[in-house]
Amino acid sequence: MNKIPSVDLTDFISEDPKRKQKFIDEIGKAYEEIGFVALKGHFLSEELIKDLYQAIKEFFNQPQEIKDQYEIPGIGGQRGYTSFGKEHAKGRKEGDLKEFWHFGQYVENNPRLEAEYPDNVIVKEVPEFNKAGKETYKKLEKTAKYVLRALALHLGLEENYFDKFITNGNSILRPIHYPPIKEEPKAAVRAAAHGDINLITLLMGAQGKGLQVQNHEGQWIDAIAQEDELMINVGDMLSRLTNNKLKSTIHQVVNPPRELWNTSRYSIPFFMHPVSDMPLNVLDNCVDQEHPKLYEDITAGEFLHQRLIELGLIKV
Template sequence: MNSIPSVNLKDFTSNDPDKKQQFVNAIGKAYEEIGFVALKGHFLDDNLVERLYSEVKNFFELPVETKQKYEIPGIGGQRGYVSFGKESAKGKKEGDLKEFWHFGQYVEDNDTLKAEYPDNVIVDELPEFNKVGKETYQMLEKTAKYVLRALALHLGLEETYFDAYIHNGNSILRPIHYPPITREPKEAVRAAAHGDINLITLLMGAQGKGLQVQNHKGEWIDAIAEPDELMINVGDMLSRHTNNKLKSTIHRVVNPPKELWGTSRYSIPFFMHPISSMKLDVLDSCVDNNTPKQFDDITAGEFLTERLIELGLIKK
């Protein structure tokens, strides 16, 4: 595959069984072959997107010492601010050329999970920032739920198989700022080649060049969404759960051409995580004589901790 397929979620949510099945087939094929789709018909409206970008820019334009007030020690960067160059891709020493913020789950009906997750961090200087972050988080979570329902059907599971695992899941909304590049980077890029940890990732702001996906021939292809599309990819948890039937594709954000070094880039991924107790054991339906079980049994929480240590966000 040399381009990213485009699908429309409205086909799945329509009352037309043929359109619904076509969506299931199309997204299933895309995730088996390239691991990415561009999705129209999601639950974000233009006004919400505009408000979010405005608030995100306002935050990253705050003085460094103001932003650093919101960098919370001891939580592995799971909430609040993470400063420039702190995160590196698995196996890379160089920190990525980015700073970012984390909004996390808004638990309302489970005291155990409420105690497990760190609290969201409130930005005093920007009264709308947390409000618009929460609205966006919930609309992306809703979009992700329907994408996972389609994938459940593709895998021969009950349509609502994932629902209980993602309700109050440990999902993260991450507004990222890639600041202007002021000098020739030695080795670092805006985001080094990596696979995502989670079930699926929904990416806002993939318009324009920068994001690249590696196809099965090892070639890097540009992943460019239309303004009304989200780019959605499979993460390692879902790949593992499906015995690599659904592909977690390696991707990266490359540095722009030199003439664009003076510009900032903003990107906002939503990392859909399940609750930590979800078993990621390989599904029986994804094992046969030709495809033996490739992964050991593990829970989502154990897998996440393992990966955060590898990324340098949690110290052993």
């Protein structure tokens, strides 16, 4: 496969069984073959996207000493600011050429999880930042819920199988700033080749060149969404749960051509995580003689902790 398929969520949420099945078949096929789709018909408005981009640009343009006040020690970067070059891909030493922010879950009716998750960090200097962040988080979480319902049906599960695991899940909205490149990077890129940790990732801001996806032949394909599309990919948790039936695809953000080094790039992924006690045990109906069980039983929380250590965000 050498291009990213496009699907329309309005097919799935229509009252028309044929359109709904068409969406299930299209997204199921794409996730088995390449692990990425471009999705139209999501719940984000143009106005909200514009407001959030404006607010994140304003935040990342703040003086470094102001941004540094929002870097919270001891929580593995789960909330607030993470400074330039701190995170690296699994198996690499070079830090990625980016700085980023994390918005986390807005817990409802669950004191236990409220105590478990770190608090969201409030930016005083940019009042719109937290408001637009929270609203975007909710709209992307709603979009992700319907995508997972379609995937549940594709996998032969009950439609709402994932609902109880993603309600108040440990999901993260991550506005990323890739600053202008000032000198020849030795071995670093804006985001080195990696697979995502979570169930699915919804990416805003994949309109320009930079994001690349590796197909099964090992070729790198440019993943460019239309203005009204989100790029959505399978993460390692969902791949593990389905015994690799749904593919968590390696992807990267490459450095731009030298003539564009003086430009910033912004992107905003939403990492859909379940609650930490969700079992990621391989589904029975994804195991047979031709597809033996590939993974040991583990919970989502244990898996996340392992991966944050590998990424250098939790020190042991």
